[in-house]
Amino acid sequence: xxxxxxxxxxxxxxxxxxxxxxxxxxxxxxxxxxxxxxxxxxxxxxxxxxxxxxxxxxxxxxxxxxxxxxxxxxxxxxxxxxxxxxxxxxxxxxxxxxxxxxxxxxxxxxxxxxxxxxxxxxxxxxxxxxxxxxxxxxxxxxxxxxxxxxxxxxxxxxxxxxxxxxxxxxxxxxxxxxxxxxxxxxxxxxxxxxxxxxxxxxxxxxxxxxxxxxxxxxxxxxxxxxxxxxxxxxxxxxxxxxxxxxxxxxxxxxxxxxxxxxxxxxxxxxxxxxxxxxxxxxxxxxxxxxxxxxxxxxxxxxxxxxxxxxxxxxxxxx
Amino acid sequence: xxxxxxxxxxxxxxxxxxxxxxxxxxxxxxxxxxxxxxxxxxxxxxxxxxxxxxxxxxxxxxxxxxxxxxxxxxxxxxxxxxxxxxxxxxxxxxxxxxxxxxxxxxxxxxxxxxxxxxxxxxxxxxxxxxxxxxxxxxxxxxxxxxxxxxxxxxxxxxxxxxxxxxxxxxxxxxxxxxxxxxxxxxxxxxxxxxxxxxxxxxxxxxxxxxxxxxxxxxxxxxxxxxxxxxxxxxxxxxxxxxxxxxxxxxxxxxxxxxxxxxxxxxxxxxxxxxxxxxxxxxxxxxxxxxxxxxxxxxxxxxxxxxxxxxxxxxxxxxxxxxxxxxxxxxxxxxxxxxxxxxxxxxxxxxxxxxxxxxxxxxxxxxxxxxxxxxxxxxxx
Numbered sequence: 293x294x295x296x297x298x299x300x301x302x303x304x305x306x307x308x309x310x311x312x313x314x315x316x317x318x319x320x321x322x323x324x325x326x327x328x329x330x331x332x333x334x335x336x337x338x339x340x341x342x343x344x345x346x347x348x349x350x351x352x353x354x355x356x357x358x359x360x361x362x363x364x365x366x367x368x369x370x371x372x373x374x375x376x377x378x379x380x381x382x383x384x385x386x387x388x389x390x391x392x393x394x395x396x397x398x399x400x401x402x403x404x405x406x407x408x409x410x411x412x413x414x415x416x417x418x419x420x421x422x423x424x425x426x427x428x429x430x431x432x433x434x435x436x437x438x439x440x441x442x443x444x445x446x447x448x449x450x451x452x453x454x455x456x457x458x459x460x461x462x463x464x465x466x467x468x469x470x471x472x473x474x475x476x477x478x479x480x481x482x483x484x485x486x487x488x489x490x491x492x493x494x495x496x497x498x499x500x501x502x503x504x505x506x507x508x509x510x511x512x513x514x515x516x517x518x519x520x521x522x523x524x525x526x527x528x529x530x531x532x533x534x535x536x537x538x539x540x541x542x543x544x545x546x547x548x549x550x551x552x553x554x555x556x557x558x559x560x561x562x563x564x565x566x567x568x569x570x571x572x573x574x575x576x577x578x579x580x581x582x583x584x585x586x587x588x589x590x591x592x593x594x595x596x597x598x599x600x601x602x603x604x605x606x607x608x609x610x
Numbered sequence: 611x612x613x614x615x616x617x618x619x620x621x622x623x624x625x626x627x628x629x630x631x632x633x634x635x636x637x638x639x640x641x642x643x644x645x646x647x648x649x650x651x652x653x654x655x656x657x658x659x660x661x662x663x664x665x666x667x668x669x670x671x672x673x674x675x676x677x678x679x680x681x682x683x684x685x686x687x688x689x690x691x692x693x694x695x696x697x698x699x700x701x702x703x704x705x706x707x708x709x710x711x712x713x714x715x716x717x718x719x720x721x722x723x724x725x726x727x728x729x730x731x732x733x734x735x736x737x738x739x740x741x742x743x744x745x746x747x748x749x750x751x752x753x754x755x756x757x758x759x760x761x762x763x764x765x766x767x768x769x770x771x772x773x774x775x776x777x778x779x780x781x782x783x784x785x786x787x788x789x790x791x792x793x794x795x796x797x798x799x800x801x802x803x804x805x806x807x808x809x810x811x812x813x814x815x816x817x818x819x820x821x822x823x824x825x826x827x828x829x830x831x832x833x834x835x836x837x838x839x840x841x842x843x844x845x846x847x848x849x850x851x852x853x854x855x856x857x858x859x860x861x862x863x864x865x866x867x868x869x870x871x872x873x874x875x876x877x878x879x880x881x882x883x884x885x886x887x888x889x890x891x892x893x894x895x896x897x898x899x900x901x902x903x904x905x906x907x908x909x910x911x912x913x914x915x916x917x918x919x920x921x922x923x924x925x926x927x928x929x930x931x932x933x934x935x936x937x938x939x940x941x942x943x944x945x946x947x948x949x950x951x952x953x954x955x956x957x958x959x960x961x962x963x964x965x966x967x968x969x970x971x972x973x974x975x976x977x978x979x980x981x982x983x984x985x986x987x988x989x990x
Binding site for chain 2: 331334335337338342344349392395399402447493494495500502503505506
């Protein structure tokens with residue numbers, strides 16, 4: 293396999309992180325530092341070494357999706373994201389074929405409106421557009437591919453990808469046998485991350501080929517680290533207070549709803565800290581004791597809002 | 611290569627076998643994967659790293675993780691020594707003055723080939739072990755003995771409920787076969803045939819012709835026997851109902867409850883508060899679309915024969931057959947238990963299947979309108 297030698301040198305540490313305010317050169321989005329747990333780092337390296345996709349599960353908002361970008365950043369590899377929708381088909385990730393466009397061009401040519409269209413319509417290759425996985429296969433470098441929320445698709449979707457992930461090749465059925473696009477074989481094995489929210493069960497045959505890691509909710513110390521690397525301003529005392537309040541709320545929710553219920557997550561904490569950082573530090577410190585500031589950022593249902601958002605305000609009176 | 615070595619020397623084989631026993635979908639590939647990872651230097655620092663490695667490679671869900679942790683503990687600490695030779699081996703290594711890390715490694719990699727004493731020749735007790743040809747038997751025996759230990763017994767139960775004869779996923783897959791597709795609704799799909807025809811007629815492509823997409827028009831009516839002898843199967847019936855309602859992609863699915871046999875009323879809820887007369891139920895059926903699946907033990911759970919029950923059931927089935935062509939019966943009891951009971955007699959009237967993957971698929975086949983007569987037990 294080409295690229296195997298290079299892969300030996302690929303090692304993810306989780307220590308190389310973008311500087312504050314650094315932007316993705318391609319999309320212009322701001323990159324945020326990602327702090328993986330040690331176990332997660334080990335799992336990533338294992339997936340790279342064994343050339344298997346890494347399946348990530350965990351409660352929503354605990355950083356499953358962000359991992360792939362962070363790995364691509366540290367290793368300096370190209371990054372492709374494939375966001376799955378309920379209507380996604382396995383083939384969409386490999387390529388799409390614009391049959392209607394070709395038909396249109398053929399029509400234009402036949403009616404002598406557009407002479408160039410005739411040339412174009414003859415060449416079936418021109419209507420093939422590679423998807424994220426297809427592009428990753430064509431790339432000389434190993435590409436980090438994120439297949440986000442695979443469980444959203446049809447239950448047969450993962451099985452349709454088995455061959456492509458296993459043997460890293462696929463065929464474009466629409467083009468002619470001698471076309472250079474007919475058979476696409478991966479030049480370098482992509483590093484594939486798959487996230488799932490467990491909405492549907494994934495088939496055994498598919499699971500067999502994946503490595504699995506359950507992304508756990510970060511420990512208190514790790515949360516502090518995450519907030520500190522992401523937001524430069526806050527003094528330690530304030531961060532402590534915010535995170536204490538946050539964990540308290542989380543614990544309350546866990547007690548009431550059990551393990552399965554929706555609890556406040558890391559991503560919501562980030563939003564909360566961001567909105568809180570617009571305020572004076574003392575103001576936050578004093579107010580946090582009596583009320584949950586900006587509960588709308590953390591509580592996403594009317595039930596939660598009533599139960600946790602107002603509760604603390606009434607407590608001192610009672 | 612380690613892979614070709616005799617099995618006594620394979621590391622972690624014990625754990626692997628136990629996990630397979632416990633129902634984890636592991637194959638030879640998964641085992642080789644661990645070997646490969648070990649050879650590349652993963653999971654060799656300490657015991658924790660090794661656990662983590664195996665977990666990442668072999669465990670695919672949280673429920674499995676629970677099973678894994680239990681078996682790993684068992685294999686590593688081995689409270690009831692499975693192979694005396696090995697415990698001895700471990701004792702030896704514990705007393706040896708090797709550094710801590712090395713020790714940890716050796717004690718868990720029971721069969722690791724670096725150890726000099728693992729060959730059967732040097733360990734006298736191992737000849738006994740050679741007689742035990744089937745490792746499975748031993749594993750079972752150990753499980754039985756460990757059941758005395760309460761702490762471990764508690765751990766043996768997992769939060770998962772997927773140990774029924776048919777898993778949720780399998781049910782969803784099977785429900786999917788139950789379909790009669792018709793084109794219905796808004797035109798959204800490209801009709802290539804019609805488009806070409808239009809181009810031929812008009813000489814130019816003005817716009818593609820669209821047609822409605824295909825939808826499933828099968829209406830499933832799931833009649834569930836509730837309470838009484840069916841109490842042990844409530845979990846199973848709930849799962850049937852859930853998967854039919856959510857994952858099945860049926861045109862429509864309705865659940866009804868009854869006790870023993872539908873007589874005058876069927877109920878929309880388990881507590882039997884919202885009743886619907888059977889006559890109304892039958893009137894709603896549409897012969898071409900409705901598929902009726904009855905889930906009941908038909909008296910096979912308690913055994914015995916009740917003429918009254920048979921007659922009532924026959925009456926209901928006769929009425930049902932007037933209104934629906936697709937009727938099947940799922941019985942939570944195994945086929946062998948039907949003989950001589952009311953269920954055995956009912957199986958002559960309607961295609962009856964036990965709840966297993968095969969049985970469930972058979973029932974779905976009947977509901978699709980395939981070979982319903984041939985499926986009748988004992989013939990007519």
